[in-house]
Amino acid sequence: MAASKLELADCRSDSPQSRALVRVFESDAEVLADYARDLQSIFQRISVAQNLLNEATQALSEKLREFHKKEFLLSGDNEFIGSVMNELACKVDQISSYNAVLQTQITEHTAYPSNRFVEKYVSEVEQMKSQFKDNDKTHIEAMKRMAKVSKKRSSEAQLKESTDHLCAARRQFHVTSMNYCSMLNLLQTRKTTGLLEPLVGYVQSQLRHFKMGADICQPELDDYLGNLRTSLEEIHKSTSQTEQDNSVAIDRIDAESTRFYFPDPLPSMDFPELPVNKKETQISGYLFARSPGMFVNQWTQKYYFTQGGNLMQQGRDEVAGGLVMDLDGCMVELADVDDRRYVFQISSQDQKHSLILQAESNHSRSQWIVTLKNISKGLYLANDPARAAELLHAAAKPIEPTPRHSQSSHPQPTAGASSKRASQSASSASSQEHGKSSGGGMFARFKNAASSLVAPLNLPDFEGSSNGEKKAAPARDDGKVKQDAAVSALEEVVNSTSRHPILFDLPQDNLQGVQQSSTQQKSSSPQEGENTQAHENSQVSSDESSINVTYVVRFLGSRQVEEVHNGYAVISESIRSVMAARALQNIFSTKELELVITDYSLRLVDANSKSDQASFATSDIIMAANHPDNARLIGIIVRSSTPGSSDTIATCYVFESNSDGGEVCCSIATAQVLLKSLMEQNELQRQKELESDLEEQSKLLAQSDTVGAITKPVQSGDFEGEDLTMRDNE
Missing domain, CATH: 2.30.29.30 (Pleckstrin-homology domain (PH domain)/Phosphotyrosine-binding domain (PTB))
Known part of the structure; x- marks a missing residue:
């Protein structure tokens, strides 16, 4: 993959994308740990088994040549490490012909660096991985506990306790996450020293103590290993400097993230209010979604984000997101349900689908509502900059959302209501205009959303630009290319199976x-x-x-x-x-x-x-x-x-x-x-009926045989009596 390191600043957002990148580094670390332990085992065999030195050295040579076959997910210095290993594997083959090795030299220059790399650095990453998972679980539980704080029945002490608990859990998870990412980055850097240093030490010890031929003790090899040793020392220095820089960066980001740890600070904390950006057309973050349960409603936390004119959702461990709702012409308003704070509701344009969500803070809810209303009015499209600027100017006017459940069932007509209906009709007209420009189906809106990602909407330029159509033309061309590519990909899927x-x-x-x-x-x-x-x-x-x-x-x-x-x-x-x-x-x-x-x-x-x-x-x-x-x-x-x-x-x-x-x-x-x-019961019943019929037929046959046996002697006696009578008459 192209990723070279984990950015410490991304640990605060904790998005699924950053988690996916962390899992890539974890998988690479597992592969590295397995390979390093295999290498360590081979060095121990060389140190202990003097009688089997030739066999162990040959195994080392084979293991070195297997490095380029390992499927590391991160490239790093794999090519350099592989080339060095292939170069040194030839020398190891020559060394394997000698069966005497000084145990002290091998232990000092080979076994010790390998054990230090595996037992200290690799094991340290594995321990930090377990701590990262535990703190992540604690952070999630703290967020759930904070979300369940009653809006009406909670006291300030309870709210402060929940807030402090969430602050401590979030800070601990954030610091642990940054340390874990830093260790994963350093492990990629230490891969070179951890794998090559014991190898170089082994070859040098062999050359110093044997000197048994010009084939091995060549001056060029000494120079090569010396230069390699110098490079490894430079990498050591660079790694140490990187570790110090990461420590400073962690402290700096931790200090800058103090406001982030408090989603909704108490008034007594005297934190400045965060402004709401009324020009945003895309937003993402974790929200709690309500779903009906058997006895009580269920609230599930998921990662929601907007893509073009659609609302998407994605689980923490999912690779890609799924479509939730089409936001074109939707209605966004406050909601008061289940005694939860910061709840708002999104209703589709046809009022057939709705979604109730809970934000983490009042600022987060306000930002979501403003952004979703901008998307509902079509401000995310770049096809008509002048129209987008006009809609943006209209959306910048402050409109206070009203909770749905607090409205009267029979509102009185007022001047404000008439202006609100006028704004709703304007919004409906803009939605219809957007529908004409974006096509008749949802798939066309997907393609328009893809084209808007090619040339994102630059809202500040629209307010003072008079030549917006020339700026938007490349976006339409790129969008058409992406539409054709999407259609070709779909046709290939349909026709290839x-x-x-x-x-x-x-x-x-x-x-x-x-x-x-x-x-x-x-x-x-x-x-x-x-x-x-x-x-x-x-x-x-x-x-x-x-x-x-x-x-x-x-x-x-x-x-x-x-x-x-x-x-x-x-x-x-x-x-x-x-x-x-x-x-x-x-x-x-x-x-x-x-x-x-x-x-x-x-x-x-x-x-x-x-x-x-x-x-x-x-x-x-x-x-x-x-x-x-x-x-x-x-x-x-x-x-x-x-x-x-x-x-x-x-x-x-x-x-x-x-x-x-x-x-x-x-x-x-x-x-x-x-x-x-x-069917088996029916078959068994049928067999029983057949057996019953056969048994009845057998009984009938047995009865007929018995009757025949009884009647046959009587008939023969009658015939004999008739014969005697006829003889007497004669």
Whole structure:
């Protein structure tokens, strides 16, 4: 990667991007620790096993040549270290032919520097990593405790206690984070000395004590090692100076961050008020979001940021963010809910979606509200600088937000209300104008947002610039290039996975077939007429099913798949293709359906009309799984027969669920297990009935044999009596 070091100033923001960079350095440190310990083990083998010196030296040579194969995430001085190791590996091969080594020289110049690097510096980083995680956890708990302070019932003492606790936790975490980042940076610098110093000491000790041939004791090698030793000493001095500079920088940043440690200081602390920047069009930070729970509302902290005209969210350990809401024409206002401070609400333009968020301080909430209102009015676009300057001038006027829950249900018309309606109509007009300029769909707004990132909106220049259109022209050209690149990337995703087309409509020809399949599953063996009729009637009622679960889903698309031996990969690729195709076709509207899961079928029911839209037999479900990166996206692979042929095909249907996709997949798997158990019970019942029939037939045959054995002697006696009578008559 291109990153050379961790910036200490980024520790205060604690953004997911900075955490991701820290994880890269941690991974590199783990690789370095493993390699350094391997090298240390080899040096110890050389020091202890004099009889196996040749073997140990050869192992060292091989380990040196493996350095360029190690996948370090940070480049650093890897090329220089690798070239030096390759150069010295040839000399180590020559040294391995001698089996006598002075133990004292090896211990002093080889084992000691290696042990010092591993036991002191590498172990120190590992210990600081554990301390960093503990302080991070304490900081998060302190923020949650501060957020739960009652707005009405809390006293000043309680508020001061929570504030002091948060200040101490935040400062401890900040200082620990800066020290940890400093150690990771220094470890990258010490990598050169820690790996090369024992190696150089080993080679020099061998050359000093053996001197057994001109092949090894060449003057050029002595000069090379001497120059290398001088370079290592310079690196030592540079590292020490860097360590001192980092210590000074940590103290300076800590002193400058005193106001940052107090999100909302008490009036008695006499801190200056932070001004609100009314020209901001982009903002980011951690917020608490409210979500409904079973008994009480849940508040979850996430990292929110704006991108163009969209509000995005991202977890602490997530790589990328996800779309939350379209901010074009949205309404932002204060809210008073759950006895929490600094709460505000964002409502979409159509008033169908809303989001309640809690900021950390009053200044943070005011900055979020001002910035979101600027984005709602389209100030983030750079397509029309004159219009943006006009909207900025109108947005700079102070407008006091009013809490939604404190408004009267029947407000009286006043002059202020009429002016407010006029401003709302102007805002609506600007939103419509922005909609025309940005395209008709959400994907077009994504592309406009990308173009605005190429040439960011320079708001101060718009107020006094009269030639703004010439400045904005390159932004439109770059935006068009990025739009074409995005469209090409989406087309490549759609066309590279499968040759079959993507369908956005549900199949309507499988409703009758799945009912017949369910009937066959329920009566797996031919029964009497009334039993068959009872099974057919039982499929209409879902009460007789062992499982009956309903989830709210939205159908996104389907595609025929060919190979299903790796179902998880097939489902992930299908979801990726369907989402790319929907973005490419500007299809973002979906219809809510109810997914009803029973023993025998999966039915998709219209949420409004309660009519069946599609149905699949449970026995035809090959696999169901959710996407690893987005648990709400579900893929279901269904087996179906080809019309007019005995061949079967597999189709992957992609859905978006309101709940966790893992629960939906677990319910489907449960239905499959119950269906299999029911079929086994039916088969067992059928075998019992066959055995009963065979037993009855055996009894009938045994009875017929017994009757034949009894009646046969009687008939023979009668014949003999008739013969005697005839003889007597004769």
